[in-house]
Amino acid sequence: MQAQEIVIQIHFVDRLGLAHEILEIFKNEKISLLGMEAQTNQVMMVKFACPSDRKLQRLMAELKKINGIQAVAQRDQMPYEHREHQLETILNSVSEGILAVDSQGQITHINDVACQILDFSREKVLGKTVEELFSIEIPIQETLKTGRSYRFTEIKMKKGSKVIHYLTSGVPVINEKGQIMGAVATVKDYRQVEEILSKVELGNKRLTTFDDIVHQSGRMRQLVETAKIVARGNSTILLRGESGTGKELFARAIHMESHRSLAPFIAVNCAALPETLLESELFGYEEGAFTGAARGGKKGLFEQAENGTLFLDEIGELSPHMQVRLLRVLQESTIRKIGGILEIPVNVRIIAATHRNLEEMVRQKTFREDLYYRLDVIPLRIPPLRERPEDIPLTAQHLVRKICARLGKPEKFLTKESADFLMNQTWPGNVRQLENTLERIINVSDSTEILPRHFNQWASTEPGSCILQGNGGRGISVPLGDKIPPLKEIVGEVEKQVLQHVLEKYPSSRKAGNVLGVSNTTILNKIKTYDIILTEKE
Missing domain, CATH: 3.40.50.300 (P-loop containing nucleotide triphosphate hydrolases)
Structure with a gap:
């Protein structure tokens, strides 16, 4: 008959030689001890292998006869087993993999997530060293040597036909004397990391x-x-x-x-x-x-x-x-x-x-x-700005407020003259171009008011600027004869001149696209449409 693992709890009054007498009874009954744990409140827990219920009852009766023992009762598990079960439950409740090793690099704890990511079986890894299990040196080994933590280290390793790809962080376990007792590492599947980064990017x-x-x-x-x-x-x-x-x-x-x-x-x-x-x-x-x-x-x-x-x-x-x-x-x-x-x-x-x-x-x-x-x-x-000029002052002041906050500058204000000035422009780049123009002015001006002269002053340095007037600033000329051409042709002429002006300074479809806020494919299509000769200098 196979022996059962039994746990008993002994309440006692402490005296000299008590533990020796308890052990003597186990020895006389020829019962093998599997574990013993004394607690501070005069309670002792003993785990042993017992072949029969009859022998268990005789053992407990003999223990009760010892001077100083107040009670003996059977329990389900040892305190350390209860703590181990609690720890295992906690480790398996988190979404990250967790791996713990002792000072010799032997794995003492590993949760289900880590087993899944690393393609391990818990029974096969507990008690084994990381050197035995991993085909490459992993950061936790260095932590055991130096006591230094590490964060977000990317690991790729081959395991048979598989590639294990994960992100890991680790910390040493150090006792009160400053000695390294082991280390704990977290493990996250790299595919999860990519998904999280994507969600964070979207959430931001x-x-x-x-x-x-x-x-x-x-x-x-x-x-x-x-x-x-x-x-x-x-x-x-x-x-x-x-x-x-x-x-x-x-x-x-x-x-x-x-x-x-x-x-x-x-x-x-x-x-x-x-x-x-x-x-x-x-x-x-x-x-x-x-x-x-x-x-x-x-x-x-x-x-x-x-x-x-x-x-x-x-x-x-x-x-x-x-x-x-x-x-x-x-x-x-x-x-x-x-x-x-x-x-x-x-x-x-x-x-x-x-x-x-x-x-x-x-x-x-x-x-x-x-x-x-x-x-x-x-x-x-969505209509362009030139088709809804009444929106320009409100949009411009909203952009000014947003830009000032982003740049950490005191809030500036558009004067009525500046608002009227902006409403008279065609803005081929629409809100994006308006925002870029305002940001340039806010960066270079200390005035709390944005005046028409600020636009005139900086119009010539605005690639693609549609400022039509202004004290020496570069303007765009649209030829108008007796017959006014369709608006589409006027816009096309403005767009062509804007593009030619930008390409003079940025002779590259990619750079011009970055300046105007469009793709280089769009720039190349416009160049083809307007028969503009471009020599790429990427």
Whole structure:
């Protein structure tokens, strides 16, 4: 018959030789002790292997006969086992992996998360050293030698056919004498880290609402009211408008007004990434889909934006291949990862934006007609500043306040003359250009008032400036004959001169794009449209 593990609790009055008499009884009964723990309140706990209930009762009777023993009772576990169970419960309740070693590098504790990340079995690792278990030297070994902590160290190691990729931090365990007794490390799967960073990045974006869209014109008031209504639905929205009009601002406000506001809002510029990278970012990929693919694959932005909103800016820059892939998502509400065979359902609202003439692109066969109609369910056109000049003073003062706060400068104010002056400009760069102009003036001026002379003084150094007048400042000339040309031609002439002026100083499509706040693809398209000769000097 197999012996049972028994725990008994002994209450006693302390006296000399008591412990010896207790041990003698266990020796006489030929019972092996497995553990003993004395507590400060004159209580002793003993764990032993007992072959039968009969022998247990005889043992307890013999113990009670000892002078000084007040009571003997059976218990479920030893105090150290209770503490160990509590510690294990605590360790397994946290989301990070935890690994503890003693002074010799032997693993004393490891929680379930660490076992999963490191691909270990708890039974096989406890009591083993880190040197035995890890194929490379890990930071906790250095901590045992030096007593120095480490933070957020990235580790990659091969284990059979797998690559274990994680982030770890560790601290030494030091006793009151300053001796290193061991170390504790936290472990986090690197894929979780990437997801957290993505969420943090999104979370750091200030929550934008329609209250942040400064306006007083009737056109903008009507647009905002319409946007609030359509925000409550799930239909695809297409934001149209020139560069710098605030399309992303509208997209964020629509998201916050919708029932999806507690879910992610993810923005991606379709012109900013090469086709292959954009595809992997949007749709994700399976493990082994291509050379360099991360182990375990990767979630795409469609999956990360689940139940939320995906904002596709510069949608007109999508390649034909990506247009087909996006069309399928809009039709089927499913995605297929690169290298995958499964269709994954997604619940994401699409808000697209472009400054390009999609209708003309459809006629030229550079943009799919079926995709155009899928995107153009609810079109919202954001008017440029020149079509709503009454919004300029209010917008400008709002920007001044925001810029001063960001730069840590005392608040400045626009004079009425400056407001009138700004309303007479065409602002081809719209709100973005207005903000850049104001920021330059705020940086170089100590005056509490922004005067017209400040714009005149700095207009010639503003690449792409649309300041039309001003005491020696560089202006833009638009030829007007007897017949006034259409507004589109006037704007085109202004845009061409602005671009030529910028390219004189920044003879590179990338640099010019950075100055004007658009992609280098947009600059190259404009150069082609206006037959501007450019010698790249990247």
